[in-house]
Amino acid sequence: MKPLYLMLSMFAIGLTSTAALAEATSIPDAASLPNISPANSDLVNRGAYIARAADCMACHGDDYVGGNAIETPMGDIYSTNITPSKQYGIGKYTEKDLKNALKKGRAPNHMIYPAMPYPSYSGMTDEDISALFAYLQTVPAYDEAPDYKTSLPFPFNFRFLMLGWNVLNVPSTENREGLSATQERGEYLVNNLGHCGTCHTPRNSTMGFDKDNYLSGAELGNWYAPNITPDESSGIGSWSEQDIVTYLRTGQLDQRAYAGGPMAEVVAHSTRYLKDEDLGAIASYLKAVPAVQTEDKVRPVDASRLPSPINESITHDLLAQDDYLTQAKAEVTGGSNSPEALYLAECASCHGVNGYAQPDARYAPIVGLSSIRSDNPDALINVIVHGAEGASDTTPKMPGFEEELSSEQIANIANYVRVKFGSLPSSDLTAADVDRVITAEPEQPFLIKYAGWLAALGIIVAIVIIFFIIRAIIRSRRNH
Ligand code: HEC
Ligand code: HEC
Ligand code: HEC
Structure with a gap:
C-alpha cells in the first residue's frame, strides 16, 4: 500500500519537480498573502500582514471564527470568534478595545487568560494595532453561536486573578540595549508579533517567561521547542543568518533541521509570508541574544x-x-x-x-x-x-x-x-x-506545571491582598 501511495504522490508532485529543483539553490520568495479580506486599501493590507506576522490564525483559525481548544494544565481554553460579528465576535469593539485586549489582556467585560499571547503582544505599536483593527473589520463576519465554552475549575474561573498575574508577567520580555535598527526590528518581530518565546522560552514558577533562560528551549506537549539562542553546542550558534531565513521561509534546512511539528504550523501560517527583510531582521536578532547553554546538547x-x-x-x-x-x-x-x-x-x-x-x-x-x-x-x-x-x-x-x-x-x-x-x-x-x-501526559511536566500554577495562585492572592491594603492606605491618607 505504501509504495502505491508513494507512486501517486510522486506523480502529482513530479509535475512541479523541475521548478522545485531550480528553486533549490536560492531561498524561495515570500508566499503571497491569501486574501480573505475583500478590501484592498494600504491600511487593510498592512493589517493582513501584521495578522500573519502575529499568527492570529494559529489559534483563532483560518477565518478567525475561533473554537480551537488550547490545552492547559487547568483545562481547555477555547479561542474566540474575532470576526466582526456584532453578537458573537468583536464587531462591537472599538480600536481602543482591541488595543486593551492585545496589550493588557483585557476584553471589554472580562480579563483574558494568557493562553492568548498578550504578554508578548503588549509591545505592539499603535500603528500596527490600527492596521490590524482596520483589517479585522473587513473579514467575513461569522454569526453562529459558539458550541464550546471555557470553564476552568475554581479558583481559575476568577478571571480577575489575571490582574495579579499580569503585574508579574506582562510584558514578557524587555528590549535589549545597543541593537542596530535591523536587530530592533527583529526584536519586535520575535518578542512581540511572532511571540516565539511562548514556545521557545521555559516558564518560571508563576508560568511567566523564565527570563534568564530566554529562548533556550522548552517542553511543548509532545514536542520540544529547541534552544534557539546562539549557543554553539545546544543552540543554533552554528547556523548562519541565511540558514535561519531559509528555515523560516521553507520549514527546512538541508541536513540540519526540519519543521515537522508545531513549528511547521508557524511556518505554514506565518513566517513563510514574511518579507525578506523581516526574516533577515529576525535572523540578525537571534544572533544578538545572549547564548544560553542547556543540558540537552545537540x-x-x-x-x-x-x-x-x-x-x-x-x-x-x-x-x-x-x-x-x-x-x-x-x-x-x-x-x-x-x-x-x-x-x-x-x-x-x-x-x-x-x-x-x-x-x-x-x-x-x-x-x-x-x-x-x-x-x-x-x-x-x-x-x-x-x-x-x-x-x-x-x-x-x-x-x-x-x-x-x-x-x-x-x-x-x-x-x-x-x-x-x-x-x-x-x-x-x-x-x-x-x-x-x-x-507521558500531553503536557509533559504536568506536576511541575501544576505546582507552578499553584504557586502562581499563592502569589496572585498575595498581590491582590497587597493591592487592597495599599488602596486602603491611600484612601485613608486622602481622607485625613
Ligand atoms: C496562542 C493562541 C492565540 C493567538 C496566537 C492569538 N490568540 Fe487571541 N485569543 C486566544 C484565546 C485562547 C482567547 C480566549 C481567552 C479567554 O477565554 O480568556 C483569545 C481571545 C482573544 C480576544 C478576546 C475576544 C473576546 O472578546 O473574548 C481577542 C480580541 C483576540 N484574542 C485577538 C487576537 C488577535 C488580533 C490575535 C493576533 C494578533 C490573536 N488574538 C492571537 C488565543 C490566541
Ligand atoms: C507554537 C510553538 C512555536 C512557536 C510560536 C515558534 N516555534 Fe520555533 N519551534 C517550535 C518547535 C516545536 C520546534 C521543533 C521543530 C518542529 O516543530 O518540527 C521549533 C523549531 C525552531 C527552529 C529550529 C531549531 C533547531 O535547532 O532545529 C527555529 C530556528 C525556530 N523554531 C525559530 C522560531 C522563531 C524565530 C519563532 C518566532 C517567529 C518561532 N520559532 C516560533 C515551536 C514554536
Ligand atoms: C509516508 C511517508 C513516511 C514514512 C513511512 C515515514 N516518514 Fe518520517 N517523515 C515523512 C515526512 C513527509 C516528514 C517531514 C514532515 C514534514 O513534512 O514536515 C517526515 C519527518 C521525519 C523526521 C524528522 C522530524 C523532525 O521534525 O525533525 C524523522 C526523524 C522521521 N520522519 C523518521 C521516520 C522514521 C524513523 C520512520 C519509520 C519508522 C518514518 N519517518 C516513516 C514521511 C514519512
Missing part, C-alpha cells in the same frame, strides 16, 4: 560518519529507487526484527535507504537533522510514535507507528536512525524510553 554533525548519497540517477528515479530498496532489503542481515530491517521496512519507502529521501518528491531527507542529534531522544521518539504534519501542503504526511510497532521495535529504529543518520557514536534507547514518552 551533537555537532560528524560528516565523516554520515552515509553518502547514492548516485543522482537512483535518487531521482522512482523505479530505480524502488529496486535499490528491494536490493537493500534482500541484503540485510540479522533477521526481520533487526534495526536495519525495521528501518528499511517501515521508513525507507519515504526517507530512502540512505536517509536522503527523494528530493524529487520532496520527501523529508532526515540525514543530520538536529532532532535526531540531540541527547534528549524524546522529539525523535515522538515523531515515530505520533507521525508528523508537513509544513507545506505538498508533502505527504508521516504516519504514527504507535499501533503498528512495539516499543522495542520503535527503540531499535530510533537507535538506528540516531547512529546512522545523526552520526552519534552510539545510542542505546530501550522500550522503557519509548513507553515513557508514550505514556
